[in-house]
């Protein structure tokens with residue numbers, strides 16, 4: 001063992017090989033976020049109450065005539081602690097977004113985390129850090145999807161199983177990445193049961209975190225416990241180049257009908273595609289904000305399911 005941890009490290013079991021594994025391979029590490037006091041039930045209750053309404057995502061699912069659909073919700077007058085109780089009883093997914101923008105103590109933590117990674121991974125330079133908190137019901141699921149930036153998932157309480165899939169075109173096509181980047185969809189990516197043959201499944205317990213390669217698809221099943229997890233996002237120059245290339249390809253496919261486009265994150269085409277991406281955004285072609293805005297339910301601590309549906 002050549003661990004280099006000290007008592008104050010956020011990652012407590014970092015080893016030399018993680019320098020080269022970070023961002024290239026799914027890795028699971030131990031963390032000390034729980035010791036900060038920022039993620040106790042009381043602290044989370046206060047965080048929910050401080051959260052600007054536009055940054056509080058609430059999702060549940062309803063079944064009508066055997067067909068499941070997603071509905072978006074609102075907190076209403078429910079207190080933060082009551083909302084957590086409702087999530088513990090119900091089938092609800094709460095996403096407290098962009099916490100670093102409106103809660104300075106979490107911004108400090110976020111900067112500390114990435115300072116630690118940059119200190120440990122040679123030549124790693126990250127920017128546009130983002131911290132969110134996910135509070136989700138027992139047995140809740142996150143369907144198969146991919147994210148557009150560097151991503152890590154930190155478990156605070158409860159436990160979940162994360163299924164991670166290869167980030168090649170058999171599992172995530174360039175076209176589906178473009179759709180996500182161009183914000184044309186909030187749909188889950190197509191999932192086939194045979195995908196699981198090639199998945200790496202692992203359990204995430206309190207005090208454990210995981211990070212994986214860019215665009216690696218994943219899905220998550222909560223075990224039978226309330227789950228509190230932290231998500232952190234980051235960008236690097238290579239991640240940004242990859243984004244610009246896929247985005248530019250998406251524009252070319254839509255405007256000129258081009259096919260067989262290069263997705264290499266380096267070379268001259270990166271600059272022209274980045275220029276195209278920004279031109280497209282400037283023209284206002286990209287959807288902005290949440291793709292769906294209608295609220296279908298409100299949190300209700302007195303309701304057996306923790307929610308009331310809105311007319």
Ligand SMILES: [Fe+2]
Nearest residue numbers: 145146147218
């Ligand atoms: Fe994700």
